[in-house]
Amino acid sequence: MELRDFLSALEVEGELVRIPDRVSPRLEIGEVTRRVAAAGGPALLFERPGDFDIPVATNLFGTARRMAAALGVSDLGDLGDRFLRFLDLDPAARRSLVTEVDEAAAPCREVVRDGRAADLGELPVPLAWPGDGGPFLTLPVVLTRHPETGEVNAGMYRVQVFDARTAGLGCHPASGAAAHVRAAEAGGRPLDVAVALGPATALTYAATVPLPPGLDELSLAGFLQGAPVAVVPGRTVDVAVPAGAEIVVEGRIQPGERRPVGPAGNHTGRYAPAVSAPVIRVTAVTRRDRAVLPATQVGPPPQEDRWFVRATERLFLPWWRRRYPGLLDVHLPEEGLFGHIALVRVARGHGRDVLRSLFSAPFLGGFKLIAAFDEEVDLRDPSQVLWRLGADLD
Ligand SMILES: Cc1cc2nc3c(=O)[nH]c(=O)nc-3n(C[C@H](O)[C@H](O)[C@H](O)COP(=O)(O)O)c2cc1C
Structure with a gap:
């Protein structure tokens, strides 16, 4: 349009x-x-x-x-x-x-x-x-x-x-x-x-x-x-x-x-x-x-640019899933400044393999932190994300 x-x-x-x-x-x-x-x-x-x-x-x-x-x-x-x-x-x-x-x-x-x-x-x-x-x-x-x-x-x-x-x-x-x-x-x-x-x-x-x-x-x-x-x-x-x-x-x-x-x-x-x-x-x-x-005004989140990145996250998700079996979902929180922090949900048993591949994946490969979570974690709930990070980070 x-x-x-x-x-x-x-x-x-x-x-x-x-x-x-x-x-x-x-x-x-x-x-x-x-x-x-x-x-x-x-x-x-x-x-x-x-x-x-x-x-x-x-x-x-x-x-x-x-x-x-x-x-x-x-x-x-x-x-x-x-x-x-x-x-x-x-x-x-x-x-x-x-x-x-x-x-x-x-x-x-x-x-x-x-x-x-x-x-x-x-x-x-x-x-x-x-x-x-x-x-x-x-x-x-x-x-x-x-x-x-x-x-x-x-x-x-x-x-x-x-x-x-x-x-x-x-x-x-x-x-x-x-x-x-x-x-x-x-x-x-x-x-x-x-x-x-x-x-x-x-x-x-x-x-x-x-x-x-x-x-x-x-x-x-x-x-x-x-x-x-x-x-x-x-x-x-x-x-x-x-x-x-x-x-x-x-x-x-x-x-x-x-x-x-x-x-x-x-x-x-x-x-x-x-x-x-x-x-x-x-x-x-x-x-x-x-x-x-x-x-547009570029500044501390939340700002308009979050929807550009959200759109790309949704655009690429099925393609990433096709390339990386075991990957279920990706969330790029706006506080992670679109390029710094990615949260991914992964089928049980696939965590390490998927993580290893994602660090060279298109777009995600350039991120500073990619954290993988089990299937039951809601990536959009900061409380669950921080709780699992605290419990399982090794
Ligand atoms: C609102 C907005 C502003 C952006 N500003 C810049 C910028 O100033 N410099 C830059 O290199 N990328 C900027 N980007 C990111 C690029 O547009 C993005 O990396 C894009 O993929 C670049 O296209 P390319 O891969 O063909 O180089 C911006 C993205 C958005 C949504």
């Missing part, structure tokens, strides 16, 4: 609150969003973000129900079977889940600012925390193409806006985008990049999924939404961009060019220190006529 159709559907359901008052993107939007997201409240549409003309939408995916609706399922538990069916598709069927359209059929080109006219300063990019290094695009779908294989990666990585035409790409060294940057640099070439803001909701989610090699996020999004993702060739870059996106920033990363990105307040409750990151030199900003900028 395109973002604006999702916004309309949420409004009909009473799940969207419009805020007509002037609210500054400098700290205010973030703090209002933080409180509403922590309370499991509605999606928010800030219609007057300071002096900007472009509204900001936050907390779009802030409940299990909204995340399920964004992905076209009635319950997040339904995602797992879908993913197994996606894995079973042959490569041609997967490719057919992405389709190229003409510029005339691409709403993301209704307003075009090329070259020196491109100006990130027109976007109401929120400054989330007082100690942040600057304003960050927090729900971006960053698209790159591997310079040799042509493989397309779509990943969600914070983008720090430095000025009108420069930004920093805060991607983890293990990410798909970082691998593309390294491959381009190894050949001494620049890397084209497109940052899609507010593409179809399934694509915004798919960009956060740590897919195994050989699978691409655009196809996954097409499969989840039951219709191909429409893309249009980049205007100034050699990367196809989602035709229905609200806003697209195109640019180029020059080999070896780095600038500090951060600090950035994050879900640990602390600031992640600044890191040296690739610099995007912006070549175009295109957008819909009445574009909306989506954003």
